[in-house]
Amino acid sequence: MEAPQRKAVRKRSGKLVIVESPAKARTVGRFLGKGYTVRASVGHVRDLLRSQLSVDVDHNFEPKYRIPNEKRPVVKEIKQLAQKAEEIYLATDPDREGEAIAWHLMEAAEIEPEITRRVVFHEITEPAIQEAFEHPRSIDMSLVDAQQARRVLDRLVGYSISPILWEKVRSRLSAGRVQSVALRLIVEREREIEAFEPEEYWTIKAELKPQGGKTSFVARLVRMDDEEPALTSQAATEAVTADMQQGAYSIQKIKRSERRRKPMAPFITSSLQQEASRRLGFTAKRTMALAQQLYEGLDVGEGGTTGLITYMRTDSTQVSEVALKEVRELIAQNYGGDFLPAVPPQYKTRAKGAQEAHEAIRPTSVRRLPEAIKASLTHDQFRLYQLIWKNFVASQMEAAVYDTVSVDVVGKTPSHEYGLRASGSTVRFPGYLVVYEEALDEDLRSDEEMVRIPAGLEENQTQKLVALLPEQHFTQPPPRFSEASLVQNLEEHGIGRPSTYAAIISTIQERGYVYREAKRLLPTETGMTVNDLLVAHFPDIVDTNFTANMEENLDQVAEGKAVWADVVREFYDRFGPEVARAQAEMPAAKAELEKVGRACPLCGHDLVIRWGRFGKFISCSNFPECRHTEAWLEVIGVKCPKDGGEIVQRKTRKGRVFYGCANYPTCDFTSWKQPIAQPCPKCGGLLVVANKREVQCTACGESFLNEQLEAVDSEKA
Structure with a gap:
C-alpha cells in the first residue's frame, strides 16, 4: 500500500513591514532596501460601528469592532502578504494610537504573533530605522488598553449625550468627553467678557x-x-x-x-502649535498636517524621500546625544564658541502628566539648513521647518x-x-x-x-x-482664547494629550459651537446653549478636574498599573444615572428657525436658516413637503468691484475661507484676503486686508498702514 502523499508546505520568505501612510511607506522602504516589502494601512483598519454604540456595557465594556468597507481591500492584501512573509514588522507611529493600530492590524489580518515584531522610531532617517529594526519588541498591550479605554469612554459619552441634544435642541449636535470641556472654557471666558465692567x-x-x-x-x-x-x-x-x-x-x-x-525649550506638540499660531498664523490642524508631511518624508535632493523632523506628537523635551553633538558642532562653527554653553541646556517637560515621552520635535539633521532645502518644499512646509530648525538651534545656545x-x-x-x-x-x-x-x-x-x-x-x-x-x-476684560492660548490652557489643566489638541479645536468649530474671528475663538449661540445644558445635567463631563483625573487614570493604564475596564466601569457607574436623569429632566431648548425675509421660489412659504453637516444653509420652512435649499452666504458689507454685487464670505470644500461675489457664476470675482468697505485713497479701488498693520489695493497695488486710512477718515470728517 502506497503511503499517502503529504501536501507541500509553502516556505515563507521575505520580510513584511506595515506602516500607516503611503508617504511613510516610500521613505521607510527606501532605507530598508531589498528583502523588505513595505505596505501602508492608511490609518486605522478597524473601528467601532458607527450605526450603534458598539460597546457592551453589560459585559465588561467589550468593544465591537468592524473593518470598514473601504479598508477591506487593504486588509485583504496585508493578510495575503503576511501569510507568505517570514517576518512581519509593525512600524506604526510611536504613541498609544500607533500601538493600537498595530494591534488592530494583527487582529484584522490574522497575523501570527510568533513571527510579528513591533518596531518604533521617532524619526524617519536611515540610522533611526536601522536602530529600530535591530531592537524589535512585542506589542505593548498596556498602551493598547489605554487607547482602547479612551475610545470606549469617548463613544459612551458621545453616543449617550448626543441623542438627547438632538431631541432637546436640534439635530446633528454632538457632545464629546474632552471637546465639551474646551467649549466650556470658551463660553465661560465669553461670559466673563460680557459681565466685565471697565474701571x-x-x-x-x-x-x-x-x-x-x-x-x-x-x-x-x-x-x-x-x-x-x-x-x-x-x-x-x-x-x-x-x-x-x-x-x-x-x-x-x-x-x-x-x-x-x-532660550525657549525645544518644541513639544503644544508649544509647536502655539508658536505656529502666533508667528505663522497656522491653525493647530494646519500645523499638524504640515508637520506630518515633514515627518513622513519629502524629496529634498538626497536621492529620495527622507524625514525632515522627528515625531510631532510628543510631550518630551529630551534630545538625543547624537542630535546634541551635531547641533553643538554647528553652533560653534557658524556662530562661534561664545554662543555655545559649556554644558548642554536641560529643560523640564511642562505638560501635566506627560507620559508619551520620547524626544522633542527637532530637525532630523540640523545640518539640513532651511534655505538649502527651500526649493524642495512648499511655502508653508518651509515656514514650519524653518520655525522648528531655528527653535531647536536656539534652544542649545547661550542665554x-x-x-x-x-x-x-x-x-x-x-x-x-x-x-x-x-x-x-x-x-x-x-x-x-x-x-x-x-x-x-x-x-x-x-x-x-x-x-x-x-x-x-x-x-x-x-x-x-x-x-x-x-x-x-x-481696565480690560480677559482676552478671548486664541488657538494658541486654548492649547496652553488645556495643557496646563492636564486635559487631552499631544495627539488630541488639534482634533479638539477642529471639532468644536466644525460642530458650529465655536467660530474664529480675528484669530480669536468665540462661542456661537448654539455653543452656549449646549454648554449650559451640559453644565446643568452632566457636571462631571465638563469639569476640568474630573477630565484631568481621567487622563491620569488612562496614564495608569498605559503604565500597566490599572485595568482599562475598571477605569471605564468607575466612570460609567456615575455617568449612566446622569444620562437617565438628563433624558427625563433636561428642558427643551429648541430655538425658532430664523427667517431669511424671502419667500421660497418653489412654494411661496418662508425661507429659514437651518444647520446641516457642513454648517448653515437656507431651506424652505415647508420641509419636507418642499425640499428647496440654498447656500448660506455671509454678507460682509462690501460691494464687488466688477458688477457692484454684494461680496460674501464663502468656504472651500476643505473649509478655507475666501470672499466672492454673490452673483457667481455670472460674476467671477474672488479674493483670499478680506475686502474692506473703505476705497483706496489713491485710486478708489477695492482694499483688502494684507496683515494686522496694513491693507492693499487690488487695483493699483498700493499698500497703506491702518493709521494712514484713519488719517484720511479724519480729514474727511
Whole structure:
C-alpha cells in the first residue's frame, strides 16, 4: 500500500513591514532596501460601528469592532502578504494610537504573533530605522488598553449625550468627553467678557532732564508718600499733576544689574502649535498636517524621500546625544564658541502628566539648513521647518545677556513726596537671539515699559521737570482664547494629550459651537446653549478636574498599573444615572428657525436658516413637503468691484475661507484676503486686508498702514 502523499508546505520568505501612510511607506522602504516589502494601512483598519454604540456595557465594556468597507481591500492584501512573509514588522507611529493600530492590524489580518515584531522610531532617517529594526519588541498591550479605554469612554459619552441634544435642541449636535470641556472654557471666558465692567484709572509720567543736560528721559509715578497713587478720575489726576508741577526732583537711587534671558525649550506638540499660531498664523490642524508631511518624508535632493523632523506628537523635551553633538558642532562653527554653553541646556517637560515621552520635535539633521532645502518644499512646509530648525538651534545656545538700569527719582512738594521710576535695558550679548526669539500673544506680553536711560545720570543729581504726561486708561476684560492660548490652557489643566489638541479645536468649530474671528475663538449661540445644558445635567463631563483625573487614570493604564475596564466601569457607574436623569429632566431648548425675509421660489412659504453637516444653509420652512435649499452666504458689507454685487464670505470644500461675489457664476470675482468697505485713497479701488498693520489695493497695488486710512477718515470728517 502506497503511503499517502503529504501536501507541500509553502516556505515563507521575505520580510513584511506595515506602516500607516503611503508617504511613510516610500521613505521607510527606501532605507530598508531589498528583502523588505513595505505596505501602508492608511490609518486605522478597524473601528467601532458607527450605526450603534458598539460597546457592551453589560459585559465588561467589550468593544465591537468592524473593518470598514473601504479598508477591506487593504486588509485583504496585508493578510495575503503576511501569510507568505517570514517576518512581519509593525512600524506604526510611536504613541498609544500607533500601538493600537498595530494591534488592530494583527487582529484584522490574522497575523501570527510568533513571527510579528513591533518596531518604533521617532524619526524617519536611515540610522533611526536601522536602530529600530535591530531592537524589535512585542506589542505593548498596556498602551493598547489605554487607547482602547479612551475610545470606549469617548463613544459612551458621545453616543449617550448626543441623542438627547438632538431631541432637546436640534439635530446633528454632538457632545464629546474632552471637546465639551474646551467649549466650556470658551463660553465661560465669553461670559466673563460680557459681565466685565471697565474701571477708569490714570497714570502719570514725567519727562525729566538733568540740570544742564540735553537728553531727557521719562519716569512713571509709582508712589505718593508711602502708598501707591489712587488715580481713579480726571479730577484726582489733575490735582496731583498741579501739585507735582511745584516739586523739586532729584535722583534717589540708580541700580545697575545684569539680566539673563534663557532660550525657549525645544518644541513639544503644544508649544509647536502655539508658536505656529502666533508667528505663522497656522491653525493647530494646519500645523499638524504640515508637520506630518515633514515627518513622513519629502524629496529634498538626497536621492529620495527622507524625514525632515522627528515625531510631532510628543510631550518630551529630551534630545538625543547624537542630535546634541551635531547641533553643538554647528553652533560653534557658524556662530562661534561664545554662543555655545559649556554644558548642554536641560529643560523640564511642562505638560501635566506627560507620559508619551520620547524626544522633542527637532530637525532630523540640523545640518539640513532651511534655505538649502527651500526649493524642495512648499511655502508653508518651509515656514514650519524653518520655525522648528531655528527653535531647536536656539534652544542649545547661550542665554542673552542684558545690562539693566533702574532709576528712582524723588519729587518733593510742600504737600507730598512723589516716587518715580524709569527702567531700561540694552543687549550686551545677544546669545540665542541671533537665531530665534519666542513670539507671544498680545495678552501674554509684559506691561513693563523699557525706556532709554541717558548716560551721565548720578545719584542725588537734580532733575528738571520738562513736562507731566497724564494718561487715561480703562481696565480690560480677559482676552478671548486664541488657538494658541486654548492649547496652553488645556495643557496646563492636564486635559487631552499631544495627539488630541488639534482634533479638539477642529471639532468644536466644525460642530458650529465655536467660530474664529480675528484669530480669536468665540462661542456661537448654539455653543452656549449646549454648554449650559451640559453644565446643568452632566457636571462631571465638563469639569476640568474630573477630565484631568481621567487622563491620569488612562496614564495608569498605559503604565500597566490599572485595568482599562475598571477605569471605564468607575466612570460609567456615575455617568449612566446622569444620562437617565438628563433624558427625563433636561428642558427643551429648541430655538425658532430664523427667517431669511424671502419667500421660497418653489412654494411661496418662508425661507429659514437651518444647520446641516457642513454648517448653515437656507431651506424652505415647508420641509419636507418642499425640499428647496440654498447656500448660506455671509454678507460682509462690501460691494464687488466688477458688477457692484454684494461680496460674501464663502468656504472651500476643505473649509478655507475666501470672499466672492454673490452673483457667481455670472460674476467671477474672488479674493483670499478680506475686502474692506473703505476705497483706496489713491485710486478708489477695492482694499483688502494684507496683515494686522496694513491693507492693499487690488487695483493699483498700493499698500497703506491702518493709521494712514484713519488719517484720511479724519480729514474727511
